[in-house]
Amino acid sequence: MSRHFEQAEVLRSWAHVETVLARVEADLGLIPRATAESIANTARSDWVDVEAWEREHERVGHPLVAFINVFVRACGEPAERYFHWGATSQDIMDTALVLQLQKAGELMLRDLDRLIDGLSELATKHAATYMATRTNGQYALPGTLGLRFARWAAELARAEERLRCVHRRSHLGQFYGASGTLASLGEHGPAVQRGLAESLGLELPPVNWHASRDAMVELGTATGILAQSIRNVADGLFHMQRSEVAEIHEAHAEGQIGSSTMPHKRNPFATMKISATAQTALSAASDLLRMPAPDGDRDAGNxxxxxEALERCYISTHEALEGLIDLLPRLVVDVHQLERNLETAGSASSSESVMMRLANHVGRHKAHSIVHAAVTDSVAGNRALVDVLMEDARVSEHVDRIDLEHLLSTRNYAGRAEELTHHTIAHLKTGKVS
Known part of the structure; x- marks a missing residue:
């Protein structure tokens, strides 16, 4: 990903836009055909010299003017008179940025597909792997590990669709002149404008967006939402590796050390790094949202x-994405520990099933009160919940012991978790995300 933002790649993108501009202008008879061909030949050559550009940038204080000077020297006299004809710096830089982000987005989306596939495989594999779910840090109901993986896959699929939509919306060309009035080329301006956009495969908005950066901010925030979803997965896996949970752990390579002084440590460094890297992307997306309003009709400072913020956002998000892709095959699921934790959660984790059965006879509110009191007494007296419930005539009048034991079995109250898992993965394979 970082390659797309290296200065050499930026210079090539600027040259590509200028080359297409020259070809369009030559087609319209505005500059000599030989000049456009000379510009194209130079752009295809090994002309990029980042150090020369840096020296020129230091001298002239303007990034695109420095590029123009370096490129024209490489091209020679044919380009000196007509290169950058009728353009303004931001027209070239914005159009090139859109093309750069298009390539970066393609890489991001391709790898995101791989991550969704990896999570989908784990969801299918563990569709019937029972576990204790947790809400607000406490045991909740019995569930399955597969459903958790399916939920993460679905969240990332929505992030993928969102990013695709935003990238399509942001394929905007920019060629409107110094103040957005398209004055420099006179009557030929609209034809050059259309030709440039069509040649580059970009949409042409009806008005310039020099000082309207919403499309770029939207790209950053959509990428930031993806980073947030990646962090959600990483943080979920981190919590499952806590010593008191220990349901999953990262397979460590031979010689890998968890602590410099505690030999027993198996720290979840991979998930920690993924989460931290994703947070860097989130900070960059936040910076874009808080970007000061441009001054007037253009603002180079902005x-x-x-x-810089877009670069951080894309590179950090992709780094976190790659980290999670690499981690998934190294995850070791401790099925026995999942079962032990479910046993620890105990029959109380299925108490909702008793409440719902009893609600048919006494109403939901009263049933909740009865079962809640029974659970409290069971914990306080260290007694089996089924025994406490059977001692309450309001319960035993409607449900016998055999039914209660069945209702309180953690294996009998995972609901439709397995079915929902398979349904979710099948749904995602169709390309639908909602």
């Missing part, structure tokens, strides 16, 4: 801020 562009510097925006470009």
């Amino acid at each position: 562009l510097m801020f925006e470009g």
Whole structure:
């Protein structure tokens, strides 16, 4: 991912836009055909010299002017008169940025597909792997590990669809001149504008977006939402590796050390790094949302801020994405520990099933009160919940002991978790996300 944001790649993107611009202008008879061909030949050559650009940038203080000077020197006299004809710096830089982000987005989406596939495989594999679910840090109801993986896969599929939509919306060309009035090329301006956008495969908005950066901010925030979803998965896996939970752990390579002084430690460094890297992306997305309003009709300061934040957002999100892809095959699921934790949660974790059965006879509110009191007494007296419930005539009048034992079995109250898991994965394979 970082390659798409290296200065050499930025210079190539600027050259590509200028080359297409020259070809369009030559087609319209605005510049000589030979000049456009000379520009194209130079762009295809090994002309990129980042150090030369840096020296020129230091001298002139303007990134695109420095590029123009370096490129024209490489091209020679044919380009000196007509290169950058009728354009303004931001037209070239914005259009090139859109093309860069398009390539970066394609890489992101391709790898995101791989991550969703990995989570879907784990969901299918563990569709019937029972576990104790937790809400607010406490045991909740019996469930399955597969459903948790399916939920993560579905969340990431929504992030993928969101990012695809935002990228399609942001395929915007920019060629409107210094103040957005398209004045420099006179009557030929609209034709050059259309030709450039069509040649680059970009949409042409009806008005310039020099100082309207919503499309770029939307790209950053959609990428930030993806980073948030990646962090959700990483944090979920981190909590499952806590010593008191120990349901999953990262397989460590031979010689890998968890602590410099505690030999027993098996720290979940991979999930921690994924989470921290995703947080970097979230900070960058937040910076884009808090970007100061541009001054007037263009603001170069804003562009510097925006470009740096987008770079951090894309690179960090993709790094976290790659980390999670690499981690999934190394996850070791401790099925026995999942079962032990479910046993620890005990029959109380299925108490909702008793409440719902009893509600048919006494109403939901009263049933909840009865079962809640029974659970409290069971814990306080260290007694079996079924015994406490059977001692209450309001319960035993409607449910016998055999039914109660069946209702309180943790294996009998995972609901439709397995079915929902398979349904979710099948749904995702159709390309639908909602």
